[in-house]
Every structure is written in C-alpha cells, then in structure tokens.
Amino acid sequence: MDGDETPEEQLEIGDSSQVPHFDDNVELKSVFNFSLNQRIMEGCVVSAILEPRGVETIVAVSMTNKVIIKDVESPLNITETIRCIAAAPIGDGYDCIVIGTDASVICYDVHNNLTVFRNDVPDGVNCFAYGKLGDLEEAIYCGGNCCIWGFDKTGANTYWTVTGDQVTTMCLSDYDGDGETELVIGSPDFEIRVFKNDLMRAELMETDEITSLAHVTNGCFAYSLNNGTIGTYVMKERQWRIKSKSNVSKIFNIEEQGLMVVVWKQGKVDLRFAHNGEVLSRDSVPTPVASATCSRNAEDATITVVCLDGKAKTFKVQKATSGAVDKTQQMIREFGQKKHNLMMELSNYEQEEQMTEAEKAGDFRIPADTEVGVMFIVNCEVQLLSLRVEATHNIPIRGVLIFAEGLFEGESYIWIPPNEHQSRSAIDIPLVIDKDSTNDLHTKVFLGHVDSNKLMVMENTRILPLFCRFTPLKAEYSKFFIMPTGFIKFDINTRAAKLSEWVSESFTIDASLLDMFDEPEGEFKFMGLRPKHEKSLMFKITQSDKTFTIYHDDIETMGALVQSYASFFQIQHMECVANFPDVFKEAEEILEELEPMTEVRDRLTAELQERQAAVKEILIRAEDSIAIDDIPDARKFYIRLKANDAAARQAAQLRWNNQERCVKSLRRLNKIIENCSRLRVGEPGRQIVVTCRAAISEDNKQIVTKVLQYGASSQ
Incomplete structure (x- = not known):
C-alpha cells in the first residue's frame, strides 16, 4: 500500500x-x-518539435514570464502575463508554440521566427487542447472563464461555446466509444463536462475542483482532483479511484x-x-x-x-x-495473509459454540433477527432533512459511521452518543444539502448493550435522491410556500408516461403520495429544505393544451430539473418557453454596457501605450544627458520621468479595473446563456448558444433576451 x-x-x-491482462x-x-x-512556472512545460525533421525538445515558461527552450540561449519575451502553454503540429512537419495569456492567445513559429496569429480572448486562457473534435476540423481549443474558444491553424475562430464555470483543464477523448472524440473539461465547481461538438453531452459531479484530465483509451479518461483523488471514468461510471495526501x-x-x-x-x-x-x-x-x-x-x-x-x-x-519483485513470492504472502484471517474467524466461531448458556446470557447477546432500518425523514416544521437510523428489538446504537462523497467534510461522518448510557435504538442525523447531486450513503451501525464488550456491525446503503432538498408540501405547511415568479413551459412528451416514476427517483417523498402525480392534471407544490428553503417549487400539468409548467426562481436548479426529466424519460429534443424576469433584465443590462466598456478599454489601452512610449523616450533622453555630463537636463528629465511613470501606472490601473469589470460581465453573460440552454434538450439547447453568439458578434443584441426566453426557433 x-x-x-x-x-x-x-x-x-x-x-x-472483462479488461484484458496487460504485461506487468x-x-x-x-x-x-x-x-x-531558470525557475519554472507551475503547469507550463511542453514537449515540441520546433524544426523540420528535428527532435523533441522541452519548452517551458520561467517565473520571469519568458518562454525558454532547452539548449537555446535566447528566450521569447511576452509582454502579457502567461497562464499556459501548448504545442500544436500546424507547421510543415514541425510544431508551433501556442501561448495563453490573461488577454489573448498567441501562436508562434520558432522555425520561421514569426507570429502565426494573435487573437484577443477577453477573459484570458487557462488551458489548451489540440486535435479533432467530433466532425469538426483540427483546431486549438482554449479554456477561459465560462467559455471555450476554438481557432484553426490560421487563427480563424471556428468554435465557441459556454460552460457553467471557469475551464481549468481539458482533453480530447472518445467519451462514448463511437469513434469520434469529445471535449472533456474540468472546472472549480466540481463538475466534469463532456461536449459533443458544441452540445453538452454529459455532466459528472465530483467532490472537489478538477485539476487534470487525460485521455486513456476509447470510452475512458482519467481525472484528478484538488483533494488528491485520481481515477478513471468509463462512460458515466467511475471505474476506480484512489485518494492520496498529495496533489x-x-x-x-x-x-x-x-x-x-x-x-x-x-x-x-x-x-x-x-x-x-x-x-x-x-x-x-x-x-x-x-x-x-x-x-x-x-x-x-x-x-x-x-x-x-x-x-x-x-x-x-x-x-x-532481474532485480524486480518476484511476483510469485508476493502472491504467496497475500494468500498467507488470507489464510491467517480465515483461521482467526474460524477460531471465533469455535469459541462461541463452546460457551455455556449462562455465559451467553451474561454476554448480552443480540437476537439473530435484529435489523437496522435507514430512511430519510423530513421535519417540515424546521424544514430539515434527516437520516433516521433505527434498530429493532430496542437494541442500543453505540455508533454510526457514514461515508458519502461531498456531503460531509472529509467524506465521512461519525455519530457517537455523549456517553454510553445515553445510547438509544433510533437516532436522526441532519443532512444539509448544498448541491443537487445523487449520492450513495454507506452506513455502518454499531449495535450492542451498554454493558456488553462486543458490538455487532450492520451495513446499509441508501441512495440520496438528486433533488432531495425538495419535498411535497402538505396542506398544514402551506405557509412555507412562496409562489415563484420564474417558470418554464413545455409540451408533454409521449415518452413521459408516468410522472410519479421520475418523482419517486429524484425527490424525497412518501410512497403514499406518489399516486397523485399520475393524475391527468393538477398543481403539485414542493417545499424547499435548508439551506435554500426560500426557493419553492411547483409542477403544473394542464391537459387542455398538454403542457407541463415548472415554477421555480433558481434558473440553475431549473436547468438541472429539465435535464434530469429528459434523461429519465430519454427525451432527445425538447423546446420550452422560459420566464425569469430578473435574469433577463440582468442580461439586458450587461448587453447595454458591453459596447461602452469595449470603447473605454480601447481608449485606455491607447492612452496607456502613449504613456509607456513617453516614459521610454524620457528615459533615453535622461541617459543621453548623463552620457554627455549634462546633469541639469538629466535632473529635469528624471523629474518628468517620475511624473509620467505615475501617470502610466494610473492608466494601467484604470485599464485593469475596466478589464476586470468587462471580464466579470462577460462571464456572467456566458453563465446566463449556458443556464438558458440547459432549459432545452438536444438541438434547441445548442441553438441557444449559437444564435446568441451570432447576435452579439453582429451587434444585434436586442434579440438575445428573446432567444433566451422563447428559444432560437422563434427568430
């Protein structure tokens, strides 16, 4: 180990x-x-062939923001702050270096000593992937803040889509084994997203920030997390994982x-x-x-x-x-350990058979038919979801150990009574749910009488539903329901035969209440549990026009509901009408201020360049004055240099503040577009992104909110 x-x-x-045995x-x-x-910047090392018929060499970024090449004395100086670096085989038999900065992507040809292209990326580039995505041509894919850019070998923008969060790592891998590669990206929001062309194919929830992704084989990719976990996925199923103290x-x-x-x-x-x-x-x-x-x-x-x-x-x-470990000896040791464990277990059974009835009575034995029930309980008064653990025959519970990814700090929770004499046969453990994700709760319950020196361990596994923080609202608790202003409306699909099946799998609900969800029409209200108890939820089915309306104020949760509903009933294409007044108003405000912010950025950039040029000119004149021993003029130049340097610093700070505001607005706009695309399924969701991008690039911003509300087909 x-x-x-x-x-x-x-x-x-x-x-x-079924995995074949490989040579070990x-x-x-x-x-x-x-x-x-040189001291090297973390994450900025690549291997590249920089000359025709050349050999691979190491290219890295130094801590002084210079691109250095092994065995080459002259580094490449980049004025912008470098974030990442990659090599792309777009030259004639050699690679070009692709550099991602906080404001652009630069493709540089070392062999010909020229810049192939330089494109502005307003929110900066965090990572690269090069290759063929689906049926698209080979391109350089750049991960930014809530969006992904794709550029071909000439620098033409061939790909753009939005994501739910910042893109920190990415790779190209055949996720579904269909012979075409998909783009797998990782984000700080604990999610791995898979894109088929520009349409999101899948979302995989993890327990920490995704730090690295790598293609393994067709249908399989590897990942690592910020908490030291590494593992692989095959399709949507995790194949294995290992957790380490290192990163x-x-x-x-x-x-x-x-x-x-x-x-x-x-x-x-x-x-x-x-x-x-x-x-x-x-x-x-x-x-x-x-x-x-x-x-x-x-x-x-x-x-x-x-x-x-x-x-x-x-x-x-x-x-x-030949000095490697002898596999035969290792196997013998493993079987020897298994034999020892089995002999110890056999010895325990033999000791128990030899006990007298009096010894057994004094041993506080637990009945053989003792069972432990694990269930979810909702306390509507305090709006809290709890896990109830209950043992039959009033056997005291001496401790509970729960393992669950991302639910508890350290992925585990231990309950022990304050003292052994306060042990009881039923306990409630509160669950505070921050994210909508399914979870397996593995419980180990320790049973035993207070005076017994032996404990029985009972294991159980329960699946936490995806939307467990919502529960159907009973009439006596109607005071907790606040009618949401946001809603989506879509046509009932013939595949969605029984709504109760999806509700049963996705929500915390009593079996006695399931039948009402199969009624031909009606309103079904849900109460939100902590920590987001203020967000109520309601389903409304109308048979007259065969529509299903969902009311909720959180657009991200609404997107998760739609995707879960479509996935459960295997719906491949679904449009809807959405209404989120606050979100759409925010999108309009961002669109209105984008153009002024861009104009201010260009003006500030020009002003900064003028200030920098003035500083360089004054510095040269001051040095010339010193060279000819003209100290009075040199003193004047240095006084002017100090004033111009302060002005240049102020101009740089103003430009940085404007850039930060612009990036924040673009990131929020991309997030809104992505959330609205998730309210649709299949091609309608993809068209939301494509149409909004085209409208923004063509300065036709007035139709963006209409597209977000009614879908791309309304245009």
Whole structure:
C-alpha cells in the first residue's frame, strides 16, 4: 500500500473483469538529468518539435514570464502575463508554440521566427487542447472563464461555446466509444463536462475542483482532483479511484500497453495499470514538480519531469530488470495473509459454540433477527432533512459511521452518543444539502448493550435522491410556500408516461403520495429544505393544451430539473418557453454596457501605450544627458520621468479595473446563456448558444433576451 494513499478507500474499482491482462513486467527507469537554469512556472512545460525533421525538445515558461527552450540561449519575451502553454503540429512537419495569456492567445513559429496569429480572448486562457473534435476540423481549443474558444491553424475562430464555470483543464477523448472524440473539461465547481461538438453531452459531479484530465483509451479518461483523488471514468461510471495526501501535477497514458503515468506535485512518479490503478513501478524527483511532459513515440515512451527550480529528470518505461519483485513470492504472502484471517474467524466461531448458556446470557447477546432500518425523514416544521437510523428489538446504537462523497467534510461522518448510557435504538442525523447531486450513503451501525464488550456491525446503503432538498408540501405547511415568479413551459412528451416514476427517483417523498402525480392534471407544490428553503417549487400539468409548467426562481436548479426529466424519460429534443424576469433584465443590462466598456478599454489601452512610449523616450533622453555630463537636463528629465511613470501606472490601473469589470460581465453573460440552454434538450439547447453568439458578434443584441426566453426557433 502506498503510504500516501488513504487506507479506508485505497481502491474503488468498477467491473474490470472483462479488461484484458496487460504485461506487468515493466518499470520506470531513470534515463538522464538536465537543467533549464531558470525557475519554472507551475503547469507550463511542453514537449515540441520546433524544426523540420528535428527532435523533441522541452519548452517551458520561467517565473520571469519568458518562454525558454532547452539548449537555446535566447528566450521569447511576452509582454502579457502567461497562464499556459501548448504545442500544436500546424507547421510543415514541425510544431508551433501556442501561448495563453490573461488577454489573448498567441501562436508562434520558432522555425520561421514569426507570429502565426494573435487573437484577443477577453477573459484570458487557462488551458489548451489540440486535435479533432467530433466532425469538426483540427483546431486549438482554449479554456477561459465560462467559455471555450476554438481557432484553426490560421487563427480563424471556428468554435465557441459556454460552460457553467471557469475551464481549468481539458482533453480530447472518445467519451462514448463511437469513434469520434469529445471535449472533456474540468472546472472549480466540481463538475466534469463532456461536449459533443458544441452540445453538452454529459455532466459528472465530483467532490472537489478538477485539476487534470487525460485521455486513456476509447470510452475512458482519467481525472484528478484538488483533494488528491485520481481515477478513471468509463462512460458515466467511475471505474476506480484512489485518494492520496498529495496533489497531481500531470497524468499521461500509454494506451498500447494499457498503462498510465501519474506525476505528483511533491515529486513522486507512478506507473499504474489504467484499468484498476494498481501501481507497477515508482520513482521520484528530489524537489517539487512544476509540470511534466510525455514523448510522442508510443513504442519508446519517455516522461520528462521538470521541477520548479528548473532541474529535470527523464524516465523511460521499459521491461523490468532481474532485480524486480518476484511476483510469485508476493502472491504467496497475500494468500498467507488470507489464510491467517480465515483461521482467526474460524477460531471465533469455535469459541462461541463452546460457551455455556449462562455465559451467553451474561454476554448480552443480540437476537439473530435484529435489523437496522435507514430512511430519510423530513421535519417540515424546521424544514430539515434527516437520516433516521433505527434498530429493532430496542437494541442500543453505540455508533454510526457514514461515508458519502461531498456531503460531509472529509467524506465521512461519525455519530457517537455523549456517553454510553445515553445510547438509544433510533437516532436522526441532519443532512444539509448544498448541491443537487445523487449520492450513495454507506452506513455502518454499531449495535450492542451498554454493558456488553462486543458490538455487532450492520451495513446499509441508501441512495440520496438528486433533488432531495425538495419535498411535497402538505396542506398544514402551506405557509412555507412562496409562489415563484420564474417558470418554464413545455409540451408533454409521449415518452413521459408516468410522472410519479421520475418523482419517486429524484425527490424525497412518501410512497403514499406518489399516486397523485399520475393524475391527468393538477398543481403539485414542493417545499424547499435548508439551506435554500426560500426557493419553492411547483409542477403544473394542464391537459387542455398538454403542457407541463415548472415554477421555480433558481434558473440553475431549473436547468438541472429539465435535464434530469429528459434523461429519465430519454427525451432527445425538447423546446420550452422560459420566464425569469430578473435574469433577463440582468442580461439586458450587461448587453447595454458591453459596447461602452469595449470603447473605454480601447481608449485606455491607447492612452496607456502613449504613456509607456513617453516614459521610454524620457528615459533615453535622461541617459543621453548623463552620457554627455549634462546633469541639469538629466535632473529635469528624471523629474518628468517620475511624473509620467505615475501617470502610466494610473492608466494601467484604470485599464485593469475596466478589464476586470468587462471580464466579470462577460462571464456572467456566458453563465446566463449556458443556464438558458440547459432549459432545452438536444438541438434547441445548442441553438441557444449559437444564435446568441451570432447576435452579439453582429451587434444585434436586442434579440438575445428573446432567444433566451422563447428559444432560437422563434427568430
């Protein structure tokens, strides 16, 4: 077991019985070391072929904001702050360096010493992915704040879509195994989103910020989280995961051998099986890691790890040497441990059979038919959802251990009575739900009499419904219902035969209330539980025009409801009419101020450039005056330099403030567009994004709110 991995949850493996057996006689071997002689920016290291018929070399970004190339003395100076870097094979047999800054994307050809293109990206670039997405041509995909840009090799804008949050990592992978690649992106909001062309294909909820994504094989990709978790997904199912105390810097796959390399920020390098996460070989570097890169030669794969201090170490995946661990001896030790555990269990059974009746009576034995019930209970008075644990035969509960991803801090919760004499047979554990996501609650209940020295452990698993923070409103609690102003209305699909089936799976509800949801029409009110108890929910079914109306004021929750409804009934195409007055008013205000903010930004940029040019000119004149020993003029120039420098700093601050405001407004607008697209299913949702983008670029902003409200087909 890895000393850094969490013992309670070292592996969570899906069905890997059908995965072929790969050669496990391989290891990581250190090949050579070198140094870049610069401190390296975290996450900014790539491997690239910069000359025709050249060899791969390392390109990195220094802490001084310069692009340095291994064995090349002259660095590339970039005036803007660099955030990320990538290599794209768009040259004639060589790569161009793609640089993402806080305001643009720059493609630079080292071989010809020229800038291929430079495009403005208002909210900056956080990560890159290069390749072919679906049926689109190969392009450079840039992850920004709530949006993704795509540029072809000439710099033409070929792709744009919006996301729910900032894009921090991305990769191209065949998510559904259909032979076409999808774009998989990770965000700080704990979600992994999959895009098929410009349409969102799936959303996967995790327990922390997504820090790294990597293609593994068709239908499978790997991920890492900010809390040290790594794992793989096959379709929507997690295949396995491992939780460590360290954080991941980079993940690489060696698809032909069914292996993956995990580079940790603290310096550890693991070679693992891709299908179950088992470690085959391990090595390390002495200092913290900036980033790592993998060679493109699949037959002779090498991994270069670059540290923050500029020192680098290259590893090669090769056949294990004779000094490797003897697999036979390891297997013998494992079977020996299993034999020891079984013998101990057999000994316990034999001791129990030899006990007399008097000894058994004094041992406070628990009846064999004792059961533990685990259920969800709603306290409407305090608007709180609780997990009730109850044991039969009034057996005292001495402790409860619950494991649940993202629900509790540390993913676990322990209940122990204040003292053993206050143990009782039924307890309620409050659940505070912050996000709409399904969750498996694994409970271990410890039962035993107060004076007994032995405890019985009962295990149970319950699934927390997706919208468990809503519960049907009973008549006596109607005071808690506040009629929402926002709603969506759509036609009832023939696939949605029984609404009660979806409600039963997605909400916390008594079985006795389910039948009312199959009535031909009516109004069904829900009460929101803490912490968002002020948001009420209502369904309204009208048979006269065959429409289904959902009333709720939170547009994000409404989007989740629509997507869940469509997924449950397998609806591929659904339009709707939406009404969220506050959201649409906010979108109109942002659209109205975009043009003035852009004009102010251009004016401030021009003013800043003038100030900077004046500072350079005055500095040169001052140095010339000193060179000719004209001290009085030099003193005058330096006084002017101080004043112009202060003015330039002020102009830069004004431009930065305007830029921040502009980026914040664009991010919010992108978020609104994405939320409105999620109110539709399939092509109507995609057309919302496409039509809004076209309207904004063509300065036809007055139709944007109409598109958000009535859909793209209304235009």
